[in-house]
Amino acid sequence: MAKLWGGRFTKETNKLVERYTASISFDQQLAEEDIEGSLAHVQMLGECGVIAAEEAEQIKEGLLKIKEKIQTGEVQFSVEHEDIHMNIEKLLIDEIGPVGGKLHTGRSRNDQVATDMHLYLRKKINRFVQLLEEVQQAIIKQAEAHVKTILPGYTHLQRAQPVSFAHHLLAYFWMFERDKERFKDSLKRVNISPLGAGALAGTTFPINRRRTAELLGFDGVYPNSLDAVSDRDFILEFLSTASILMMHISRLSEELVIWSSQEFQFIELDDAFCTGSSIMPQKKNPDVPELLRAKTGRVYGHLIGLLTVLKGLPLAYNKDMQEDKEGMLDTVATLEGALQLLAPMLDTMQVNTEKMRQAVQEDYANATDIADYLVNKGVPFREAHAIIGQVVLYAIQHKKFLLDLSLDEYRQFSPLFEADIYDILQPEHVVSARKSEGGTAFNEVKKQLELAKTVLEEKA
Numbered sequence: 001m002a003k004l005w006g007g008r009f010t011k012e013t014n015k016l017v018e019r020y021t022a023s024i025s026f027d028q029q030l031a032e033e034d035i036e037g038s039l040a041h042v043q044m045l046g047e048c049g050v051i052a053a054e055e056a057e058q059i060k061e062g063l064l065k066i067k068e069k070i071q072t073g074e075v076q077f078s079v080e081h082e083d084i085h086m087n088i089e090k091l092l093i094d095e096i097g098p099v100g101g102k103l104h105t106g107r108s109r110n111d112q113v114a115t116d117m118h119l120y121l122r123k124k125i126n127r128f129v130q131l132l133e134e135v136q137q138a139i140i141k142q143a144e145a146h147v148k149t150i151l152p153g154y155t156h157l158q159r160a161q162p163v164s165f166a167h168h169l170l171a172y173f174w175m176f177e178r179d180k181e182r183f184k185d186s187l188k189r190v191n192i193s194p195l196g197a198g199a200l201a202g203t204t205f206p207i208n209r210r211r212t213a214e215l216l217g218f219d220g221v222y223p224n225s226l227d228a229v230s231d232r233d234f235i236l237e238f239l240s241t242a243s244i245l246m247m248h249i250s251r252l253s254e255e256l257v258i259w260s261s262q263e264f265q266f267i268e269l270d271d272a273f274c275t276g277s278s279i280m281p282q283k284k285n286p287d288v289p290e291l292l293r294a295k296t297g298r299v300y301g302h303l304i305g306l307l308t309v310l311k312g313l314p315l316a317y318n319k320d321m322q323e324d325k326e327g328m329l330d331t332v333a334t335l336e337g338a339l340q341l342l343a344p345m346l347d348t349m350q351v352n353t354e355k356m357r358q359a360v361q362e363d364y365a366n367a368t369d370i371a372d373y374l375v376n377k378g379v380p381f382r383e384a385h386a387i388i389g390q391v392v393l394y395a396i397q398h399k400k401f402l403l404d405l406s407l408d409e410y411r412q413f414s415p416l417f418e419a420d421i422y423d424i425l426q427p428e429h430v431v432s433a434r435k436s437e438g439g440t441a442f443n444e445v446k447k448q449l450e451l452a453k454t455v456l457e458e459k460a
Contacts, residue, residue, distance in 0.1 A: 022079045024087055026326050033119040034084050035067045037112060037195060040215035042103055050205050051102050059103050062096040063088075084116075085109050106207045108199035110229040110317040115195040117328070119216065121238055122190050124332050125183045131339035132180050132245075133456060136173050138346040140452055143169045147445050150427045151266060151356035152365050159363045162427050163440040165356065166449065172252050173452050179245040180459075186241060189234045193218040197228035200316035230316040232306065232324050239303040242331050246296040249338055253289035256349075260286050265355045270348035273341070288341055295334050302327030360427045364392050366402055369430050370421065377416045387413050 039060055046056025066088060069075050081087045086109075092100035143166035153163035193216060196202070196209035202225045209221045222228035259266035269286055277283035309323045367388050374384035391413050395402055403425050410417035423429060435441035438448070 018082075019079055023083045023322050023325065024077045024079055024081065026329055027084045027113075027116075028077050028087070029329055030084050030113075030116040030120055030325075031070050031088065032067070033116040033123075034088055034112070035063050035070075036119055037115045037212075037216065038063055038088070038103060040212045041107060041195060043215060044208055044211045045102075045105060045205075047211065048206055048208050050105055050207065055099050055102055058096055058099055059092065062092050062100060063103075065095055066091050083109070083113075085112050106198070106203045106205040107196065108229070110199050111194045111197040111225075114197075114229055114231070115193065115216075117235065117324070118190055118192065118194065118218070121234065121328070122187065124336075125187060125190060125238065128245075128335060128339065129180050129183055131336070131343070132176050132183075133459075134343040135339060135346065136176055136452070136456060138343045139169050139173045139176075140449065140456070141347060142166075142349065142351070143173070143445075143449055143452075146351055146353070147442055147449070148428075149351060149353045149356060150360050150431055152359050152363060153440070159359075159365045161368060161434075161440075162360045162365050162430050164431055164442060164445045165351065167440040167445045170445070170448055170452060172248065175248040175251075176245075177455060179241065179248060182241040182244065186234070186237045188219075189237060191217075191219045193221045194228035194231070195221075197222060197225035200226055200229055226316045230313070230321075232310055232321065235324055235328050236303070236306055236310070239299070239306060239327065239331055242335050243296075243299050243303050245335065246292075246299045246338070249342060250293045250296040252342075253293040256289040256345075257286050257293070264359075265352055266359070267352060268350040269345060270350070272348070273345045288345055292338050292342065295338065299331050299334055302331050357427070361403070362401060364395065364402060366425045366427070366430045367392050369424050369433065370402065372433075373421060373424050374414060374416060379414070379416065 042051075042056050042059045042063070045051045046053045051059075066075070069091075075091065077084070077087045078090075081090050089100065089104060092103060094100075146165040146169070149165040150162050151165050151168065152159040153161050153168065193209065193213035195212045195216070196207050213219075213221050222231070256267065256269065258264055260269055269288075271284075273286075273288045274284050275287045277285065305327050306324055309320050313320055370391065371381065371384040371388045374387060375381050379387070391402070391405070391410065394409070394413075395405060403422065407417060407419060407421070410421060432441050432443075435444055438444065
């Protein structure tokens with residue numbers, strides 16, 4: 001069967017070339033957007049008198065029938081017709097006859113495919129904002145239940161200072177809030193129409209680009225036709241934002257893996273999000289957070305891949321740009337799957353408060369508070385720091401923790417120590433003392449929780 005574009009050619013396309021260059025195996029995911037763009041385009045053609053009004057109606061009816069057939073699985077796409085655009089045009093011509101060929105008046109596959117991807121990403125970005133809010137709700141639920149649950153805070157993966165578990169969780173709430181803001185801001189670049197830019201230079205037909213933009217819900221049109229068909233910045237921005245989001249998911253996943261280990265036992269993930277071993281019956285493996293962590297590299301790869309494709313391309317469209325879709329589509333699938341799993345996994349997570357408390361009591365994370373204690377008695381901080389370093393060394397050498405030392409032992413290092421040092425060293429006091437704005441003090445965490453809930457309510 002002759003290609004729709006085959007008039008200039010004297011030979012059939014080599015079958016290997018046909019298979020190698022075809023994109024229908026993946027861009028069929030853009031079928032809904034392709035038809036949506038075509039419906040707006042043909043309505044505009046009819047309104048502008050480029051084609052007859054009755055022809056526009058006939059084409060629209062044909063497109064809607066094809067959309068229904070695609071949704072019910074009746075359509076078999078063909079590699080022979082290369083991509084989703086040519087496949088749908090061929091289906092349209094088969095459905096309504098030669099008048100279907102008028103659909104392509106005043107546009108090119110170059111502006112058509114760009115339009116499809118703008119429509120697709122707009123829909124998906126809004127979906128990701130919704131899914132992120134579900135993750136944030138799960139974080140808030142756990143945080144509300146654990147404001148006064150204390151665990152060791154870490155730097156360098158070494159115990160540093162005790163913190164509220166809610167405070168620790170809420171750090172991820174704000175990371176995900178920034179991810180949402182990046183997605184929302186990117187819509188300014190996504191929600192702009194390239195349709196009507198033609199192959200690269202516009203068209204001779206009296207079309208109305210702003211009308212198609214209006215019909216498709218775009219905020220405006222590209223002011224330059226060359227830029228309209230060659231711009232993939234909006235996909236790069238999506239991949240970049242997705243990479244940052246996956247990095248945040250990976251950091252949280254890393255902590256879930258560590259916390260659920262026998263060495264920590266701070267949390268237990270629900271059985272629904274874990275798997276067992278084929279040989280060791282006692283195992284409960286945190287496979288979901290492990291895969292979330294691993295798939296981050298997959299998303300990074302798609303970003304670097306597209307940056308590399310685009311870096312040496314002259315204007316305007318080049319076949320290289322076909323490589324923009326698979327990475328984008330795979331990133332969408334990866335991200336959607338990750339967020340759909342993360343929210344319920346966090347929601348059903350069990351927290352072992354006793355293990356966390358034990359870990360706080362059996363370390364030296366309250367040492368800074370002894371230094372502050374001496375500072376409040378007039379000792380310069382550097383001198384206090386050195387004194388407490390000696391106290392900690394003494395405790396380690398005698399296999400004791402700071403609360404186990406007697407007052408006489410403390411006074412070996414400074415006569416300023418009094419009996420109230422034991423109140424200062426209690427984990428609750430250590431946490432409550434950090435009451436600077438944004439700190440881990442219980443009252444500050446409660447304020448932060450209220451702020452987080454307000455942020456979600458205002459942006460819902």
